[in-house]
Amino acid sequence: MEKAPFFADVADGPTDGAAWWLITADGVRVRAGLWGGSKPRGTVLLFPGRTEYIEKYGRTAGDLAKRGYATLALDWRGQGISDRLTGDAMSGHVMRFTDYQHDVNAMIATAEALDLPRPWHLLAHSMGGCIGLRAVLEGLPVQSCVFSGPMWGIKISGSLRPLAWSLSWTSSKLGMGERYAPGTDPENYVLTEPFATNKLTGCPDMYQYMIDQALAYPELGLGGPSLHWLYEALRETRALAREPSPELPCLTVLGSEEDIVDPARIIERMSRWPDGRFEVIAAGRHEVLMDTPEMRGDVMELIGRFLDAPRDVAHEKSPTMDHARPVAADAQARQS
Known part of the structure; x- marks a missing residue:
């Protein structure tokens, strides 16, 4: 595999980070880290979200390393420094x-080539969660998944949804x-949207972390x-x-102040995930x-307890939103 750039100076992750170029089956060059x-x-x-890139998860990788896990991340096609797909590099x-x-x-081919230690687990955020659910349904070789x-x-x-469908289809x-x-x-987004909104x-520190990377x-x-x-x-x-929910242990976390993805779809999915656990994070965005x-x-x-738990005793029936147990009960304590 050919080495790719890796921006360790802004990742704030473990010191052993490295990246490679991968060529997909349809000829697109993507970056793995x-x-x-x-x-x-x-x-x-x-699996990062839309607009994201490997280095944004440096601190998360550090948290996982403390629990004994390696982290393999990806720049999806069309973002990070993977191949952009239009003449406008800023268009997702x-x-x-x-x-x-x-x-x-x-x-996955890269993980196998590097002989990364098993078991493998999925951690997928936002758009990565959509890609990840499809991958799990198609047999992604992981022992458990976290969304x-x-x-x-x-x-x-509701009033704008029909317009979104018709405008996107027509265009x-x-x-x-x-x-x-x-x-x-x-x-x-992080260079134009004030922290307050x-x-x-x-x-503020994490928002500045994102701004510093972007600059x-x-x-x-x-x-x-x-x-x-x-x-x-x-x-x-x-x-x-x-689609039915997969027969795979799952933990899904959702901020109580979520305003980008649709919480109703998440609640519905987790209500019918046979080996799933759903947690609402108080004051989380x-x-x-x-x-x-x-x-x-x-x-x-x-997440660490979920990954660490023996798979035959780790799972609980997925609660409904009314029974979801917030990790952080005091919203004021979450403001830095």
């Missing part, structure tokens, strides 16, 4: 949502699918999604909603893995 750890007892396959675009499975397959704010539905008001048919979805633009995190390496950044991406995402989330030290600590402890 590994924090191997010292004698790890398992590997976490980390994909031809078919299932094309992301080519990236997954290349990632953070998974994009099993996109938060769109693709008319050759305008690469245009930005309404309300989005080419700008990097951001939907990602309640921690140091602008090539990692991404703007809004294309209209065709929106159409493909709507199609894929609808298709996944019709979209990125509960990247919030205050207290919230991050609680969430990573929850």
Whole structure:
């Protein structure tokens, strides 16, 4: 495998980080990154969200390394420094949502080539949760899966949903699918949205961490999604909603203040996951893995216990939203 750039200076992760270029079955070049750890007892396959990149998960990889897990992460096609798919590098675009499975397959081939220690586990955030659910349904070789704010539905008001469908479908048919979805633009969100109104995190330090990365390496950044991406995402989330939940141990965490993905789809999915556990994180926004030290600590402890538990005794019946047990009960304590 050919070495790829790895921006350790902004990742704030374990010191052994490295990255490689992978070529997918359909000829797209994507980047994989590994924090191997010292004698790890398992590997976490980390699926980032839309606009994200390997280095953004440096601190998460550090938390996992403390528990004895290596972390293999990926820049999806069209973002990070993987191949961009249109002439506008800031446009989040994909031809078919299932094309992301080519990236997954290349990632798995890399994990096998590197002989990464098993068992393997999935940790997937936001768009990565949508890709990850499809991958699990198609036999992803993991022992368990963890989802953070998974994009099993996109938060769109009921009155605007028909318009989103019709506009995204029509634009693709008319050759305008690469245009930005309404309300989005080419700008990097963290460089234009003030901390006070951001939907990602309640921690100023973590928001500055994202800003510093974006300023140091602008090539990692991404703007809004294309209209065709929106159409493909709507199609894929609808298709996944019709699928049964996999027979695989699952933990899903969701911020109580989620405002990007659709909580109703997550609650519905977890209500019928036979070996699933659902946790609402009090005062959490979209990125509960990247919030205050207290919230991050609680969430990573929850994830760590789930990964560590013997699989024959680890699982509980998935509770409904009314019975979901918040990890952080005091919202005020979560503000830094």
